[in-house]
Amino acid sequence: MKKLTGLLSIMLVQSFMSHTALAEDEKTALVPLPSVDDFTKGQDGWSFGLGFGVEYESAYEGSDEFGFEAQPAGAVQWRSGDDIFYWAGEALGWRGVRSDKWLFDVAVAFDEGREESDSDDGRLDGLGDTEEDTELVLQSRYALDDDWRYWLVGRVVTGGTGNLGLFGVGYRFGDQLDGTGSEINLVGVFHDSEYANKGFGINAQQSAASGLPQTNLSGGLRSIGIDYTYRYYLNDNWQIFGEALYEHYRSDVQDSPIARSDYEAEVSVGFIYIF
Template structure:
C-alpha cells in the first residue's frame, strides 16, 4: 500500500504542473471534474446510473488492518440547467453551478458509525459500538481558470458527532468536458473536539473495559491527504471509475491508542452503467 501510494504521488505531482491542452469537446457535465458524479450527459430531466465497486481500505479510522468490501455505485439525478438534484446511496442532495466558476453542493448523508467487530484482531474490544448519525455536508468549489483545470475546494461536515472541515486545491487532467479523465486533490482537514473524540477518544468507562488508556482529544488540525479520482467511458453507457485516498494523521491523532497506524488509505475501482 505504501509503495503504491508513493508511486501515485510521484506520477500525479509530476503531471500537476504540466500545461493543459486545449479542450476539444463541448462541455456536457455540470463541471468537468471526475470527482463529481454527473450522469446527465448535458441533458435536462432524469438520469439513472447503477454499478458496483470494490474497495480495499482500512477497517476503521486509525486501523492497521485492511480488507476488501463491495460497494454499490451510481445515482438517480434530475437536472435543470445548472442545477442537479441527486440521490446516491445514503445521500440526498443538490449541487449547482454559479457564474461558471462556483460549484456549491449541499447534502444529507448517513454515518454508520464504528462497531467492535470492525477489528478482526479484537483491537476495539471494550470500546463498544459508536452511534449512527445523520450528517449534513456543504461543499464549495472555486475554479481558478475557465476550464476547471485548477480549483479550490472546501467542505464542512456536521452532525450528531461533531464537525469536520476540509480545505484544499485540485488539479484536473485530460481534455474532455464530460466529467471523465483524472483529478488529484491536496487537502488539509480539521475537526472539533466532539468529532475527534468520536473517532479517537476513549472515555473512563471504555478505558476500564478495554484496558486502553483514557484519552480526551481536543479540536484542531486532523490530517493532510491526497485524493486521486479517475473516470472513463468505455462506450455510450458503460463507465469505469477509480479512486485512491491517502490521509496522514496529525501527531495528536497518532497519540490516540485507537490509532494503530499513522495514516488511512483506500483504493477502489468499479463499473457503472448509465441508462
C-alpha cells in the same frame, strides 16, 4: 492572390467556429471534474446510473487492518440547467454551478458509525459501538480558470457528533469536458474536539472495559490528505471509475491507542451502467 488569401481566411474562421461548436457540444458535465458524478450527458430531466465497486481500505479510522469490500455505485439524478438533484446511496442532495466559477453541493448523508466487530483482531473490544448519525455536508469549489483546470475546495461535515472541515486545492488532467479523465486534490482536514473524540477518544467507561488508557483529544488539524480520481467511458453506457486516497494523521491523533497506524488509505475501482 487576394482570392487565395480570402479563401484561407474563411477556412480558418470556419475551422475555429467548428472547433468551438464541437467543444461546446462536448461540454456535457455540470463541471468537468471526474470526482463529481454527472450521468445526465448535458440533458435536462432524469438520469440513472447503477453499478458496483470494490474497495480495499482500512477497517476503521486509524486501523492497521485492511480488507476488501464490495459497494454499490451510481445515483438517481434530475437535472435542470445548472442544477442537479440527486440520490446516491446514503446521501440525498443538490449541486449547482453559479457564475461558471462556483460549484455548490449540499447533501444530507447517513454515517453508519463504528462497531467493535470492525476489528478482526479484537482491537476495538470494550470500546462499544459509536452512534449512527445523520450529517449535513456542505461543499463548494471555486475554479481558478475558465476550464476548471485548477480550483479551491472547501467542505464542512456537521452532525450530532461534531464537525469536520476540509480545505485544499485541486488539479484536473486532460482536456475532456464530459466529466471523464482524472484529477488530484491536496487538502488539510480539521475537526473539533467532539468529532476527534468520536473516532479516537477513550472515556473512563471505555477505558475500564477495554484496558486502554483514557484519551481526550482537542480540536484542530487532523491530517493532511491527497486523493486521485479517474473516470472513463468504455462506450455510451458503461463507465469505469477508480479512486485512491491517503490521509496522514497529525501526531496527537497518532498518539491515540485507537490509531494503530499513522494513516488511513483506500483504493477502489468499479463500473457503472448509465441508462
